Amino acid sequence: MDTLTLVIGNRNYSSWSLRPWALLTHLGLAFDEVLVPLDTPTFPHDVRRYSPSGRVPALLHCGLVVYESLAILEYASELAGGRGWPSDRALRAEARATATEMHGGFAALRGTCPMNIRARGRAVERSAGLAADIARIDAIWSTCRARHASRGPWLFGEYCAADAMYLPVAFRCQTYGTDGLGAASLDYLATALGDPLIAPWVRAAEAETWRLPVEEAGRT
Numbered sequence: 328m329d330t331l332t333l334v335i336g337n338r339n340y341s342s343w344s345l346r347p348w349a350l351l352t353h354l355g356l357a358f359d360e361v362l363v364p365l366d367t368p369t370f371p372h373d374v375r376r377y378s379p380s381g382r383v384p385a386l387l388h389c390g391l392v393v394y395e396s397l398a399i400l401e402y403a404s405e406l407a408g409g410r411g412w413p414s415d416r417a418l419r420a421e422a423r424a425t426a427t428e429m430h431g432g433f434a435a436l437r438g439t440c441p442m443n444i445r446a447r448g449r450a451v452e453r454s455a456g457l458a459a460d461i462a463r464i465d466a467i468w469s470t471c472r473a474r475h476a477s478r479g480p481w482l483f484g485e486y487c488a489a490d491a492m493y494l495p496v497a498f499r500c501q502t503y504g505t506d507g508l509g510a511a512s513l514d515y516l517a518t519a520l521g522d523p524l525i526a527p528w529v530r531a532a533e534a535e536t537w538r539l540p541v542e543e544a545g546r547t
């Protein structure tokens with residue numbers, strides 16, 4: 328297969344980059360990485376060399392540029408013969424709905440709890456919006472685990488794109504706490520954070536020296 332290149336942002340902060348990286352890795356697809364540091368004066372120029380949206384991630388393959396994380400997950404799954412989603416059509420529809428809900432929603436969680444893989448013990452004000460987002464995460468994770476545990480430890484049993492979509496939420500729990508998550512969600516959280524395939528990303532994130540004030544302070 329021709330070389331795949333994933334264009335990513337800082338591993339510590341770029342939750343959207345992490346998602347396709349996680350799925351490509353789980354699918355066993357070999358790929359190169361290009362990292363464009365976020366929030367630098369040259370980022371807008373540098374990123375447009377690769378991504379027409381001016382954002383990361385983007386996947387480069389055979390002259391094609393696939394941008395938008397969810398589109399990359401779909402493309403990666405196609406390259407892997409559909410293995411990025413459950414093989415059962417009904418489960419696949421549910422997994423896609425779950426992944427899409429993450430992609431388009433959870434504004435309060437994403438805004439007030441930026442992913443910061445290195446950070447621990449960050450306090451965050453629990454707005455009504457944030458509490459509602461956490462309650463919805465808990466409902467998704469616990470319902471999926473209750474229904475699919477017999478097939479494996481992931482949201483839909485075997486690892487799929489929905490797990491990649493929710494991985495940054497797991498890192499946010501590690502940083503901002505797990506209040507509001509029940510036992511089944513905490514089990515899933517342990518699975519996600521303990522995933523050995525993700526360890527190289529975590530090590531690289533921890534080794535990064537960039538400190539982005541807006542991400543460190545949190546956003547409101």
Ligand SMILES: N[C@@H](CCC(=O)N[C@@H](CS)C(=O)NCC(=O)O)C(=O)O
Nearest residue numbers: 336341342343382383384395396397
């Ligand atoms: N909807 C996009 C979001 C991508 C996104 O917002 N990426 C951030 C980094 S995590 C970015 O490129 N930010 C730089 C900017 O907006 O200038 C996707 O799913 O890929």
